[in-house]
Amino acid sequence: MMECSNTNNNSNCPQSCINSRFDSMIENCCEYAERAREAGKPIIGIMCEYTPRELIMAAGGIPVCLCGGSEEKIAPAENDLPTALCPLIKSTYGYCCTQTNPFLEMSDLLVAETTCDGKKKMYELMARRKDMMVLELPQKPDAPHAMDHWLSELRRFRSFLETRYDRKIADAGIWKAIETMNLERALRRRLAEMNKQTPSVWSGLQLLAYKSIISGIDEDLEEYRRLIACGANAAGSEKQSCVRVLLTGVPTVHGAERVVEIIENAGGAVVCMENCTGIKPLLEDVSMDASDPMEALASKYMHLPCSVMTPNTRRLEILRRLADEYDAECVIELVWQGCLTYDVESYYVRQIAEEMSLPYLKLVTDYSPSDSARIALRVEALMETALRAQA
Numbered sequence: 221m222m223e224c225s226n227t228n229n230n231s232n233c234p235q236s237c238i239n240s241r242f243d244s245m246i247e248n249c250c251e252y253a254e255r256a257r258e259a260g261k262p263i264i265g266i267m268c269e270y271t272p273r274e275l276i277m278a279a280g281g282i283p284v285c286l287c288g289g290s291e292e293k294i295a296p297a298e299n300d301l302p303t304a305l306c307p308l309i310k311s312t313y314g315y316c317c318t319q320t321n322p323f324l325e326m327s328d329l330l331v332a333e334t335t336c337d338g339k340k341k342m343y344e345l346m347a348r349r350k351d352m353m354v355l356e357l358p359q360k361p362d363a364p365h366a367m368d369h370w371l372s373e374l375r376r377f378r379s380f381l382e383t384r385y386d387r388k389i390a391d392a393g394i395w396k397a398i399e400t401m402n403l404e405r406a407l408r409r410r411l412a413e414m415n416k417q418t419p420s421v422w423s424g425l426q427l428l429a430y431k432s433i434i435s436g437i438d439e440d441l442e443e444y445r446r447l448i449a450c451g452a453n454a455a456g457s458e459k460q461s462c463v464r465v466l467l468t469g470v471p472t473v474h475g476a477e478r479v480v481e482i483i484e485n486a487g488g489a490v491v492c493m494e495n496c497t498g499i500k501p502l503l504e505d506v507s508m509d510a511s512d513p514m515e516a517l518a519s520k521y522m523h524l525p526c527s528v529m530t531p532n533t534r535r536l537e538i539l540r541r542l543a544d545e546y547d548a549e550c551v552i553e554l555v556w557q558g559c560l561t562y563d564v565e566s567y568y569v570r571q572i573a574e575e576m577s578l579p580y581l582k583l584v585t586d587y588s589p590s591d592s593a594r595i596a597l598r599v600e601a602l603m604e605t606a607l608r609a610q611a
Contacts, residue, residue: 241443242430246474249284249434253326256282262385265327265350267312267343268335269501269524270357272374272517273435276331277397278389279381284323285433286330288312289475291587293320300345306558307586308473309338316346323433324350329384331377333357335528336561353380361522361529371518378514394513400436402505407444409502414451415491416546420464421451424480424490428472428497462489463606466548466578468539468569470556471496476587479554479595486599492546494539495554500524503538527561536568543576550579550606552599557586579605 241248253263264276265286273283293314294307300317301310315321324330330352332343343354355373358366382389411430414421422430430447432440465488472480472495480490494500504523510516525535543551551573555562566582573580581602585591 238426240430240447241439242432245429245432248437248439249432250322252434252437253282253284253323257326262328263323263326265324265330267330267332267339269496270333270335270521270526271331271355272377272521274394274397274401274506274513274517275374275378275381275389277400277436278393279385279387281329281381281385283435284327285473286312286315286321286324286327287471287473288315288321289473289477289587290314291589293318294587301342304558305338305342306336306470306556308471308476308556309342309558311476311587313342313346316349329353331355334359335526336559338558353377357528358522359528359530361534362531367518367522370522371515374514374518374521391513394517395508397436398506398508398513398516402508404435404441404444405502405505407441407448409499410448411444411451412492412499412502414448418547419461420489420491421454423484424465424467424493425477425484427490427493428474428477428480431497433474462487463603464489464491464547464549466492466494466539466543466546466551467498467554468494468551469554469562469566470559472554473497478587478589478592479583479585482592482596483552483599486596487603488550488552488599492542492548494535494542496524496526499542500538527559527565532565535565536572539569539572540576543572543578548578549610550581550602552602553580553582555582555584557584577609579609 257263262281264281264283266283267286276283287308288311290311294310296317297310297314301313315324319325327350330346330350332352333355334340334357343352346352355377358369360366378389408431412427465483467490483490492499501524504520506520507516525532525538551569553566553569555566570580579602581598583595585595
């Protein structure tokens with residue numbers, strides 16, 4: 221195993237950086253949600269980054285991400301779902317089957333989107349237990365009608381929330397929620413961008429940990445500010461001794477960080493995560509210059525470059541830019557078994573890595589640790605290749 225000065229505990233940072241409010245993120249969010257519900261605010265579960273949290277917040281609700289990251293919840297899900305399905309989908313549904321996700325149980329409403337086929341059909345089963353609204357997401361982002369259709373879906377969502385909660389959602393309330401979410405995105409983006417430095421300030425595991433499943437919590441925003449200041453004080457100028465990794469592909473949700481840990485134990489520094497649990501949803505804010513907040517929301521969320529989009533050229537453009545900005549020395553693509561869209565799109569990602577002369581590795585796995593040793597061997601071989609390329 222290679223030695224690396226930027227390991228999981230990140231020796232570049234003092235203990236005050238390592239110990240964070242986010243260490244108790246689930247407990248904090250649970251308390252926050254319970255207090256909100258007692259105050260009469262609805263808890264609204266979301267399944268993907270395409271749902272604008274701003275509309276839920278403007279309606280007085282609390283948006284909470286329900287993506288499952290537990291391997292233990294997969295077996296119960298397979299009583300109803302195919303075993304070949306993506307583990308994220310099965311884990312999310314497994315929580316529903318076992319009624320063991322407190323946030324799901326607290327949720328008054330679930331909001332989903334027509335992304336991949338597996339999710340769409342799983343949502344039908346979840347809707348047997350919980351009220352659900354499904355937003356129809358256009359999947360040809362460059363088509364002339366796509367933005368108009370998405371805007372109409374968001375307006376339908378706004379009307380649905382107004383009717384369900386008997387509350388008028390004013391434009392001013394949406395703008396206020398946009399300001400809050402833009403602030404959160406800016407703080408998290410600044411935190412991530414600190415890894416453009418050499419050596420990088422944060423490990424990939426730290427950046428995954430430094431976020432909440434509920435957005436807009438004041439204490440979380442203050443913690444982001446503290447971490448940014450802490451990281452700025454810890455930044456050094458010495459040479460990074462581990463390989464700088466750009467991680468792309470599927471989201472690594474809470475509880476499913478195993479591959480990131482393997483990479484960093486093998487001598488890699490995951491300096492940038494392009495995925496939905498990384499920097500992808502933070503790259504673009506909602507424009508405050510638009511006259512209509514709904515149009516501003518539609519534009520921002522339509523631009524998310526998920527692999528369900530066809531063609532998904534924006535993701536490829538972003539990957540090139542991130543590889544350059546974060547001085548990546550290799551690219552690792554993580555694909556959950558059964559995620560066909562990212563699996564197919566890896567063809568283009570490999571081409572980009574080759575064009576940029578970056579060693580590339582594709583890892584197809586699930587939530588089970590049974591293949592961890594095999595993955596570690598492959599990652600270690602990639603690290604050696606990247607080091608030889610630097611020599």
